[in-house]
Amino acid sequence: MSDATPAISPESRPRLPRGVRLVHNEAHGGWVLLAPERIFKADPTATEILKRCTGEATLGSIVDDLAKSYTAPRERILADVSGLLQGLAEKKLLEL
């Protein structure tokens, strides 16, 4: 397997697979991703991205939406979002 990671298509509609849930729990410090036998803390940035991974919004529209809410260049947001989603997909926590 090559180490090169292909870019995610802007038309991709990322979503949490069955068995992965984003839930809020104060005692666990806010938003957490519940996954098979594992729990991941989601930082505020990851939470904002994951809330938009509904399977309906495309990657392009998620980045557009985030660019409106945050004062950061679109390319930078695209890179951050793609990096996070790619990492989660590799851990089977996200479907692209």
Next chain:
Amino acid sequence: MLAELTHRCPLGCPYCSNPLALDPRESELDTRTWARIFREAAALNVLQVHLSGGEPGARRDLVEITAAAHSSGLYTNLITSAIGITPATLARLADAGLDHVQISIQDSEPVSADHIAGYQGAFARKKELAAEVVRLKIPLTVNVVVHRANVERIGAMVEMAIRHGASRVEIAHVQYYGWALHNREALLPTAEQTARALQVVEELRRQHRGAIVIDAVVPDYYAHFPKPCVGGWGRRSLNVTPAGKVLPCHAAESIPGLEFWSVRDHSLADIWANSPAFNAFRGTAWMKEPCRSCARRDIDFGGCRCQAFAITGDARAADPVCHLSPHHDEVVALTTGQRDVPYSYRVNRKSRVKVPESHMR
């Protein structure tokens, strides 16, 4: 939270972590009590419940129990041998809100797998249920318990998990508690086998990146530092036995003198905060040297209390797996204590498999 719904199990795996004295069926908690425990657990901020055993499929009310856990808001994980869960039951479990299934496999070779499980036909049944889990689109983890008889076939077992459609595989080297401790001489791999196994897992991770997630539990006896057992005593986990006793970890009853409270007499919150067993090794005040002044005391919490007791006779001692323990030599000695003795199975079964001598390693 680990919910041990029953100690009954059709398999007899010689590494079973259940205690040597099993809770009988008559003492098992009923459906309503489990439902109450799940509500109390959710209120205590428990997020996940592992429905385990024994074989949870031995409970006729497994669907009702799962539905109750789900409606309490818990993430539900079924840990099964696959024996006793029919496709019809699985479909009802999926409807009841089951989030995830973990199926254990014993080996990639059918004869050896059935021998280890002590159950003829287990290998085939596991494959069938795995296919059904995948068909229902429930995420599947395959759990591989590794010991001397199968340690050379980790690669083949991971490939088998991928063929089964698992998204995750857990390579769990046997931890020596309960029946595993009883069968230690027959189960323990050699140092060379263990070192090779760790290397193989790293290679497999590279090879299958993106295809399957490989989680590995390190083989305790060969570690340098101890594992932070259950994330620290009374910090993150709890275990409810079939009869309703609440334990800080599943092996805690092996430590004499601890007073466990039952869900029959107390709420889970009361037990968590006040039961003597939970407070026995909470925090760091109970520690002796070398743990007490160790820089890692808040990282590994002195390791495992049950292992400290099993090997040193003192539950407050450092886990002897730690190279800083004055008893570490005893663990090193144990790692060369392999003997080719037959397994002692946890139950006497009629379906005991007859196997050729070559598989009796």
